[in-house]
Amino acid sequence: MTVGSRLRSAVLPAWRGEDGAPVSEAGWRATVLAWHVAVAAMLGTALVRAVAVVDADGGPRALLVGALVVWAAAYALLGAHALVSRHERRANAYLAVMVTAIGVVGWVEPSLLFLMFLVYTQVWFLTESVPAGVRWTVAAAAASTVGPLLAWTRGDEPLWGPGQTLVGLAFSLAMGLWVNGLLAKSEQRAALIEELESTRAELADAHREQGVAAERERWAREVHDTLAQGYTSIVVLAQTVAAQLPGDPGAAAERVALIEEVARENLAEARAMVAAFAPVALDSSTLVDALGRLAERFGRETGLATRLDTAALAGDAGLTRVEEIVLLRGAQEALANVRRHAAARAVVLRVSRVETGEAAHVSVHVEDDGVGFDPAVADGVGLAGLRDRAEQVGGAVDVVSAPGAGTRVTVRVPAR
Template sequence: MTTGLLGSAVVPARGADDGGAPLPEAGLRATVLVLHAAFVVLVAVASLVVLVGDVDGSRPVLMTALATWTVAYLLLGAPAVRGSDVRRARAYLVVHVAVFGVLAWEQPSLLFLMFLAYPQVWFLVESVREGVSWTVALALAGTIGPAISWTRGTEPLWGPGQTLVGMVLSLAMGLWVSRVTDRSRQRAVLIGQLEATRAELADAHHQQGMVAERERLAREVHDTLAQGYTSIVVLAQAAAAALAGNPSAAAERLALIEEVARENLAEARAMVAAFSPVALDSSTLVEALQRLADRFGRETGIATRLDTAALADTEAGLSRAEEIVLLRGAQEALANVRRHASASAVVLRIGRVGSGESAQVSVHVEDDGVGFDPAETAGVGLAGLRDRAAEVGGAVDVVSQPGRGTRVTVRVPAR
């Protein structure tokens, strides 16, 4: 990772908490490669100028300065550009400034190397203040010699002027890159925050889905398996009581136990696979309610019937989810009749009222049992049934008084 401001436009500076690189790593490699290539080419050109050109300064001094700069770049500058060694970077900049002071003093015409010297500064510094300081130091080193020569009349004014103009351009470039880098880092931070928020939302949705699935399974277990096992227990007790005096009645109870157990097994398999209730598999809602009423009557001995007079058409115009709500409502109401009502008769009614968007289909389960006060009794089954009905835009009503029976009504919107 590079430590310089120009380098941080490609990758973030050392220790920066910016959420990621503003530009890809490939950009860094390409930029550093160009920097190295420029150094090799310009040093080679400068060496040729010193060796074969017409120079005013000492050739040995100039070649020594160029050689010193080259060695310093190989040992200090290049590793500092690629890595995060602050000491190497600062040591190189010291040599850097000193070499250009010598070159400017001995041979101002070699100051075309400033084209490379100024960008190197911004690749090696870690802050704008440091970049400005080293840029000014480099400009002064490159200006003092030519300025003195100008005062003596041996150097034109444009020599030190070019160096100062290059300093201004270098400062402008460094400040602009610093500003662009800061904005890039801010965008990277925002992107990181957005990604973190998205991950949190995804996790929250996942957790919400898990909770919803647990609630669904809990309702399904209560509405199907638990009621089926309750029926099996009651039937087993009845069969045991009738076994000695009435073997045929006991056999009938055992057959019902087998039937209920098979249905429970099918419901468990459907629950695992998230299928529709077995009772609605290849049958209408009315047919499923009829079978439910018939089996309840056989299991309990309570007179049970299904009244469809209020349903003008057996096609109720319901979705499968709405049919499941009505069927589960009837199952829950009958389970409560079995456990609590001490009823002698139960009537299931299914009807459709209204038209258009206000149309509703309802299932009523009414018994003549002991009744209860709905305000004082809250069951898990009815609470789950209300939640299930609310999911499809329906509602559940319970009307009961002690000694006057109970009526449970489940309503869902119809199309």
């Protein structure tokens, strides 16, 4: 941003409407009007003195009055517009007229050189660079000094007349450069603030996206651990019914009833997820009760010998509802893997509490006598999600297995 545009933005900003305007429309109009009034007042005062007070013959008086009138007309036609715009040609044309007029004022009547205050100010408002401001300031000072300097050489005026002009020149240059430096620093601060706000907005977007991703991952894990497993059970049961229906309608009818039971539980799970409730299996019941129902239904669905062993629990588990959900989901995931992969004949669920001081924890173990696998090369989405869920409450998941040696999945959480 150039010097003139910085000054215009600071003192005579263009009104941009209600959104983002540095001043209101009324404030902007009042500022511009005040500036015009100040120019008119100073030029008018000088014109009155030129007409009524200045003691000069007709020629110089007419020249002085004409210069002031031309200056005022140039301001009305060129300068006023240039002050609130970036029209460089109009600004330069007006500055040329103003410098010429101040030269005539200094030549004919140095007492009117109080107008230099107006000249120096307008130079820095209208110029678009520091070098241009310096050039026009020096030109105005030189033009206004010629007359007083010649008068001094003739002995008509003391040396302090031209000296005042030179002092004004130095003051104008110092003030112009100082104000430009302040505005440059202000512009840098504004750019830094804008950059910081942009960075903050980017961080907010990143946090929001991270939250969306985490919520999506949570829902995916919930669906996998509940609804997907329920639908898998329904599909397997439906296939069993189709196979049993021709030869054993009674057994098929039992399987159909089990399909209805699983479907109802899945529907309840879906409603609980939408309402952000705890799993239906834990609704108004303990963890042991929920695991018992899970083991019983798994045995009915698969025909595998399934039992729940709570001998090592030794009383209350001392868990929060969130920790109970982690253990229940772990048991559900382990049993789903048994159904899909183990080809087992028997499954045991064990619940235990280990008291080791501050490291006390409760574990759920799911053991089968199936084909086993190598945990180093096979870790599905379900187990990965289960590990994430356990780590959120300070727990862990261990998988012990080997080809042909069955599998034991252990999910443990801290206990109080």
